[in-house]
Amino acid sequence: MNRKPPIPPSPSPTSEGRRNRPSPGAEFRAVMVQKQTLLGVQGAKPARSAQDDTLSAQVHHRKVALWKGQYPGGGRPQQPPHLLSDIAIPTMIGIDDSSPRHPLPRLLHHNPHAMKVLHLSSSDLGGGAARGAYWLHQALQSRADTDSAMLVQSKVSDDPEVTEYRPALASRLARKTEQLVRDRLRPSRYFSPAALRLPIHHQINALQPDVVNLHWVGDGFLSPESLTGIRAPLVWTLRDQWPMTGGCHYAQDCGRFEAECGNCPALNSRHPDDYSRRLHRRKSRAWDGHPMTLVALSHWLADQARRSSLLGGRRTVVIPNALDTTVFQPSDQGTAHLRARLGLPADRRLILFGAMDPLNDRRKGFGELRRSAELLAQRPDATSLELVVFGPLHGQTPPTMPLRTHFLGPVDDDRALASLYAGADLTVMPSLEEAFGKVAMESMACGTPVVCFDGSGPADIVDHRVNGYLARLGDAADLAAGIAFLLDHPQPRALMGAALDKVAAHYTYERQAQMYSDLYARVLEEAKWLELRPRASS
Incomplete structure (x- = not known):
């Protein structure tokens, strides 16, 4: 009579037992073979891995159905299978996305001649x-x-x-x-x-x-x-x-x-x-x-x-970014009304700063702003100056600031953001590196002048001492001097007008769309010429 071989005892936690365990690399390869099978990876081998043997048939089939978009009953479980937890990660993984489950954009259906x-x-x-x-x-x-x-x-x-x-x-x-x-x-x-x-x-x-x-x-x-x-x-x-x-x-x-x-x-x-x-x-x-x-x-x-x-x-x-000037524009409601809506004081000079990660992203220049605030705190009118910071804090406790500071958190609505710009006296953008400077463009579209560093993207937007101030790159003292220049400017309406003129001339949808349309046409003509160009005989 055939008997099943006895199950060997589990190895004791000795050095010999540890040597017999699968290496992290082997464990990873086993898990990746399983995931490739579930995801339908091109070239994945159908052989089962050691990890497969630990799964019951029911769980295995449920996962296959889930990842192939065929979960029974058309529904999905509340939590997806966590196939990526606690494993090593390779340099590259191949996943076949050639069969999308979602409808593709309705491109080609609007205007056949466009x-x-x-x-x-x-x-x-x-x-x-x-x-x-x-x-x-x-x-x-x-x-x-x-x-x-x-x-x-x-x-x-x-x-x-x-x-x-x-x-x-x-x-x-x-x-x-x-x-x-x-x-x-x-x-x-x-x-x-x-x-x-x-x-x-x-x-x-x-x-x-x-x-x-x-x-x-x-x-x-x-x-x-x-x-x-x-x-x-x-x-x-x-x-x-x-x-x-x-x-x-x-x-x-x-x-x-x-x-x-x-x-x-x-x-x-x-x-x-x-x-x-x-x-x-x-x-x-x-x-x-x-x-x-x-x-x-x-x-x-x-x-x-x-x-x-x-x-x-x-x-x-x-070709610079552009924005909707029907959203980002000066407000006719008055500064006091805007500040009341936002819960900000009406009788203070407000200096606005915002970023996607204002405290942690060193590149955004919060450290330089804080050092410039220390210098501004020495002004005779320092008690009338307040900072307003928007952007997610990611659970961090805001640091103590030399000036009174309002941390608003994220502002995701464009119209609320436009009201915030319009309600500020000036915007400071102390980024050390920036591809463009959308905050500067948005602020100026609302009529609020901007202080930023020279030597990066925002330098294209801000004209020195015309609609803002370009401080020397990384120089907190010059940044403070720029903020003081705008606060003390004898003709703030002139700064506002110059900011609006710059946006109207360079950052409208119409201008951006025309520049891209011209570029696309040129690229398309060159591509057609390359296709028609006679090939040299080999």
Whole structure:
């Protein structure tokens, strides 16, 4: 009679037992084989892993149904299976997104004679870069000769022309993976590792756009390799330095992106062939030989692109952001009424500062603002000066400030934000590095002058001593001098008029849409010429 072999006893916690345990790498490979099977990865082997054997058949089939979009009854459990927790993360994972579950944008259906433009952005309204991309999309929609649509990873608006290109669960997986890789790398500043190879080009090509305009594509939305499969001509609106570096979004005082990265200070690395060098090589292989026109939001950012080894030599044009001047405009309700609505004092001089992460992001210049506030606190009228700070604090306790300070938290509504600008005496934007300076543009559109540092993106917006003040880069004393200049200006109405004139001349939807439309037409004509050009015989 056949008997089952006895189950061996569990190893005791000895050094021998520890040696017999699977290594972290083996555990990781086993989990990844399972996840690749569940996600339908191209090239995934059907063989079961050791991890599979620990799952009951019922749980296993429920997970397969969930990840393939076939959960019984059409519903989904309250919490997704946490397949990414407590494991090591590879440099790259391949996921096949070629079969989207969501309807694609209605591109090509509005005007058969219009130019079809598809924007790729991680979000439409989730953050400053996303808002800039969405505002361009809105500006182009006002033109009869252009059909504009957006393909995003995370949709916030209710715009029918904006579509999430894959199920929300897959997007959460992508963002989670990026975060886990980022946590493993432990960068000292924001770093996008582009760990996922996501073949999004299948959906893009299926839409048959005339032009594809890339924007901010981090958080697992787009990998460098995806660009090589896009058939339409590419325009990339640079919203930070990530397209030209080995992973960081702002290089700060590092110039290694001019060569090949490596020894990355953002990763505290002393190795020439570190993650930044490897990502730089991936980008180089994807960028090289692929026609691409670059749009920089400012002359500072255009100069950074020309200096870089990845983007130097490519055509780079400067087209600034724009905004809806029917929303961001001076208020006719009076300063006292606006401040009362916002819960701010009517009899104080208000200095406004705002950022997405005002306390933690060193680049936003909160430290410089605080040092300038120490100098302003020595003025005879210091008791009449108050700071107003908007932006998420992420649970932090606000620090003690030299001047009385109101921390408002996030302000997500554009009309409320416009009221805040209009109710302030001036806005200070002490960013040390900034691709553009949307806060400065928004403030000036509401008639409020701006103090900022020279040598970065906002320097294109602010005209020194005309509609604001350009302080020396990083100089807190000169920043305080600029704030004092605006507070003591004998003709504040002149500052307001100059600010409004600058916005009307440079930052309207109409002007931005015209500049992009002209650029798209030029790129399209060049692409057609390249297709018709006779090829040299080999």
